[in-house]
Each structure stands twice: as structure tokens, then as C-alpha cells.
Amino acid sequence: MTTFHTDTVxxxxxxxxxxxARAKSGDRVxxxxxxxxxxxxxxxxxxxxxxxxxHVNPATGPLFIEGHYQEIRLKLPFIRLYLRKGELLSLHQDxxxxxxx
Numbered sequence: 001m002t003t004f005h006t007d008t009v010x011x012x013x014x015x016x017x018x019x020x021a022r023a024k025s026g027d028r029v030x031x032x033x034x035x036x037x038x039x040x041x042x043x044x045x046x047x048x049x050x051x052x053x054x055h056v057n058p059a060t061g062p063l064f065i066e067g068h069y070q071e072i073r074l075k076l077p078f079i080r081l082y083l084r085k086g087e088l089l090s091l092h093q094d095x096x097x098x099x100x101x
Contacts, residue, residue: 003030009038009058019064028079031060035087042086 023029038055040046050079068074 001027001030003032004060004063005032006034006058006060009034010062011055011058011060015064019062020060022064022066025068029063031093033060034058035083039087044096 002021002023004020014088035041036057037051038058040051040055065074
């Protein structure tokens with residue numbers, strides 16, 4: 001299984017972003033990600049006003065899926081989702097429907 005690390009994050013979706021790798025349909029990959037604030041919030045003393053809003057909601061990638069085109073939507077199942085100690089996750093019910101086990 002291929003793992004992609006947080007040294008390949010982007011902060012804006014664009015067709016100009018070059019793929020960090022290629023995968024085939026059915027391949028399993030692991031994406032290590034930063035939290036929604038790029039891991040900059042470390043304590044309750046960190047203020048929202050101190051966050052660099054140009055570096056929020058980072059995405060690891062992009063990954064090119066061979067045989068698919070930009071106009072096609074892909075179904076990408078999450079096998080596991082882990083948070084490391086001190087990381088934040090923010091979900092909005094209108095955007096995400098997760099079944100927690």
C-alpha cells in the first residue's frame with residue numbers, strides 16, 4: 001500500500017495542481033493529513049485570530065486515478081479514519097454523513 005505524507009498538501013483545488021502519484025481503480029492508498037488548521041492549534045490558548053487562514057483545510061495530494069477523467073465523479077470509500085493526539089476534526093452534517101462504529 002502506498003502512503004502519501006503531509007509534505008504534499010495543497011490549499012486550493014485547481015487543475016494546475018500536479019498529481020503527486022498515480023493509482024489504478026481498486027488500489028488502496030493511505031493519506032496522512034494535517035487537521036483543518038494545519039496542526040497549528042496546540043492548546044486552548046491558541047486564538048482563532050492567530051490562525052493563518054490561507055493555510056486552513058489542507059488536502060494531501062492530488063492523486064491521479066488512471067482511466068478516469070475530470071468530469072467523472074469517483075466513489076472513494078474510507079476504510080479507517082484516525083486522529084492523532086491534539087488534532088482537530090470539524091464536520092458539518094450537511095456536508096458529511098458518517099456512520100460511527
